[in-house]
Amino acid sequence: MNSVVFIRRVLVCVVVFFAAFGLSCRSKSTEQADANKPQPGPAKIEAEAKAETEAEAEASTNLVELTAPEEPADRVAVTVNSIDITEAELQKIIKPQLERMAQRAKKLPPAIAQSLEKQIRQQILDQIIIRRLLDEKVKEANIVITEEELASQFTKVAAAQKPPLSLDEFKTKLAEYGQSFDEVKEQILKGMTYQKVVEAQWVGKINITEEDAKKYYDENPTQFEGQEQVRASHILITPDITDPNNDPNQAKAQAKTKIEDLLKQIQDGADFAELAKANSACPSAAQGGDLNFFPRGKMAAPFEKAAFELEQGKVSDIVETQFGYHIIKVTDRREGSTTSFEQARDNIIQQLTQQKQSELANKYIESLKAAADIVYPPGKEPPPAPVPR
Numbered sequence: 496m497n498s499v500v501f502i503r504r505v506l507v508c509v510v511v512f513f514a515a516f517g518l519s520c521r522s523k524s525t526e527q528a529d530a531n532k533p534q535p536g537p538a539k540i541e542a543e544a545k546a547e548t549e550a551e552a553e554a555s556t557n558l559v560e561l562t563a564p565e566e567p568a569d570r571v572a573v574t575v576n577s578i579d580i581t582e583a584e585l586q587k588i589i590k591p592q593l594e595r596m597a598q599r600a601k602k603l604p605p606a607i608a609q610s611l612e613k614q615i616r617q618q619i620l621d622q623i624i625i626r627r628l629l630d631e632k633v634k635e636a637n638i639v640i641t642e643e644e645l646a647s648q649f650t651k652v653a654a655a656q657k658p659p660l661s662l663d664e665f666k667t668k669l670a671e672y673g674q675s676f677d678e679v680k681e682q683i684l685k686g687m688t689y690q691k692v693v694e695a696q697w698v699g700k701i702n703i704t705e706e707d708a709k710k711y712y713d714e715n716p717t718q719f720e721g722q723e724q725v726r727a728s729h730i731l732i733t734p735d736i737t738d739p740n741n742d743p744n745q746a747k748a749q750a751k752t753k754i755e756d757l758l759k760q761i762q763d764g765a766d767f768a769e770l771a772k773a774n775s776a777c778p779s780a781a782q783g784g785d786l787n788f789f790p791r792g793k794m795a796a797p798f799e800k801a802a803f804e805l806e807q808g809k810v811s812d813i814v815e816t817q818f819g820y821h822i823i824k825v826t827d828r829r830e831g832s833t834t835s836f837e838q839a840r841d842n843i844i845q846q847l848t849q850q851k852q853s854e855l856a857n858k859y860i861e862s863l864k865a866a867a868d869i870v871y872p873p874g875k876e877p878p879p880a881p882v883p884r
Contacts, residue, residue: 531791572620573807574870575627580620588619590881617877628863633688637696648683697855701848708842708843712836719834722791726827727802728784730757730770731777733819754813754820761810789827798823 508758570582592615646662653665660668666676711718732754734746757770768783779786791799795816805811811823871877 504830509724516570545578554636571872572875573624573872574868575624576868578627580623580627585616585620585623588623589616592619621877624864624867625860626689628860628867629689629692632692632863634847636692638688638691640684645680645684648687649680652683687752693856693859696859697852700855703844703847704853705840705844707847708840711843711847712839719839721829721832721834723803723831724788724790724804725825726788726829727786727805728767728782728826729777729779729786729798729822730754730767730772730775730784731819731820732757732774732823733776749819751813754822758810758822761822767810767822784824785826788827870872 502752514652567582570583571579572585573580594736649665650662653660653662656665657670669679732750734743734750736743736746753774757774760770761767768785771780771784774780775784777784791803793799794802795818797814797816798821801811801814801821802825805823805825807825807828809825811821814821814823
């Protein structure tokens with residue numbers, strides 16, 4: 496689960512803020528593929544496997560653990576309107592993030608580790624500055640969130656999970672992911688107070704009409720067009736070229752002989768999935784060769800052409816790609832479709848409204864920072880922001 500971080504996008508609206516608590520985005524064990532999401536085809540699978548192997552080999556030497564910068568806890572990281580933010584406050588947020596990154600990446604080259612540390616440090620420091628400035632505005636406006644409001648928002652957060660959760664189930668999930676309910680409650684409470692401060696900045700400034708939505712719909716037609724997709728299984732036989740003493744032409748001939756024998760077995764009634772499990776060189780073999788749904792443009796050209804031309808339930812002839820020889824079976828289809836304006840209208844209005852809210856929130860945050868007295872210790876100043884082109 497993602498930690499609660501106060502980035503500007505989060506300040507746009509409470510709903511977006513709560514999205515940071517998406518419990519369904521990551522599991523404690525290996526993530527399972529979404530059955531409705533197009534999975535990588537043989538070309539992508541093999542390319543990614545090769546890239547991972549090369550990366551692991553490169554990462555096996557001259558590496559360091561990704562760790563937080565070591566600074567005295569009482570040293571000032573930045574001063575905001577005469578109030579010091581110490582290294583201790585900064586490191587409390589930085590260290591867990593670096594630890595999570597280290598768990599995913601294990602080890603990184605020193606130069607990359609140092610660069611990431613600097614980026615994360617400045618991003619989190621900027622978030623702390625924004626929080627400090629917003630805290631001042633909350634205090635000035637005497638904003639108070641009632642227990643009823645907080646409970647209502649917690650219920651909305653739980654219901655927004657996939658699948659929807661009850662409040663008790665949400666608390667249980669938080670515990671499973673090592674999150675303290677009281678800490679999350681405090682963060683949500685903070686987010687709600689910040690939301691009220693920011694909302695005041697766009698009162699009377701946002702009025703997205705149906706005409707605005709129609710204009711967006713007409714100018715972005717591809718966003719509302721669903722692509723045709725097929726679901727296919729395949730058996731991949733690759734020539735054995737691991738031995739440099741082998742004749743490549745002979746290896747290719749042997750692979751073709753094997754795929755021809757498998758095709759004959761299928762034509763004689765053999766089970767496609769079982770043959771894929773026993774013979775296919777693709778990682779999809781474990782799923783009986785199933786590649787799930789994919790649109791055009793995701794597979795090697797000869798593979799794609801054969802798959803999209805096949806009728807559902809039919810098996811292809813032998814198809815050759817740069818990866819070897821394939822037998823393809825199409826198991827399902829999804830026809831392309833277009834979402835009508837009437838179907839998309841409400842979502843477009845919501846999207847354009849949130850976009851405008853984000854713009855106004857960003858401007859407000861920048862105005863707070865411009866008006867604040869923000870002082871960094873000598874040598875700790877952040878790099879200048881890139882000039883927009």
